[in-house]
Amino acid sequence: MFGARVSRRLQRLSLRLPCGLGIRLAAAARAAVAFAGRQCGQPICQAAYQNDLGQVWRWVKEDGNYINVQDGFNGDTPLICACRRGHMRIVSFLLRRNADVNLKNQKQRTCLHYAVKKRFTFFDYLLIILLMPVLLIGYFLMVSKTKQNEALVRMLLNAGVEVxxxxxxxxxxxxxxxxxxxxxxxxxxxxxxxxxxxxxxxxxxxxxxxxxxxxxxxxxxxxxxx
Incomplete structure (x- = not known):
């Protein structure tokens, strides 16, 4: 599902990019998605990373213990995976079900470390650059992403994460x-x-x-x- 969404977005963008850059970008994106999938051994962690709320909900409904399960590869929890990517709906869902905000992965990082470290993705930058000349849409997109990250950090602080x-x-x-x-x-x-x-x-x-x-x-x- 995630890979399909990325492919569709890149296909639209490639029409505006010269010299087949969009084709090369799409190939790189597919490789990145495949790599991300290999890094998440726990299905719920992979779903959280890929912003698949339906799958996250299904795993939690099947067994409430999945809410704080830690991935065998790097110790990430579903909450940490969602914070890595800034997926607000997933984070909100997990917090409402009392996900532990203070669990650490193998690098001893909590979800707050990743929320603060989160940068614009390559696709964010690409969209901002392409849309900047169009009625400043790129600028407003940049402001929106910044506000979203601020809201994410507020959510974690309100949930009692150790600052x-x-x-x-x-x-x-x-x-x-x-x-x-x-x-x-x-x-x-x-x-x-x-x-x-x-x-x-x-x-x-x-x-x-x-x-x-x-x-x-x-x-x-x-x-x-x-």
């Missing part, structure tokens, strides 16, 4: 937000009592990262919080 959880590198969600210069998410994390003085395994705090990357506005926010 200062550290991963295998000693990084919190705030470390990653600073690395990505994400001025919309940093205030949310600070409001939830994110600690800007936690050091990662390189000895860097979130404030150190802001200073190193020369982000004065973010540095000011972090100084006020600390």
């Amino acid at each position: 200062n959880a550290i991963d295998c590198y000693g990084c919190t969600a705030l470390h990653y937000a600073c690395e990505m210069k994400n001025q919309t998410l940093i205030p949310l994390l600070l409001e939830a009592h994110a600690n800007p003085m936690i050091k990662n395994k390189h000895g860097e705090t979130s404030l150190d990262i802001a200073q190193r990357l020369k982000f004065p506005q973010i540095e000011l926010m972090l100084r006020k919080a600390s």
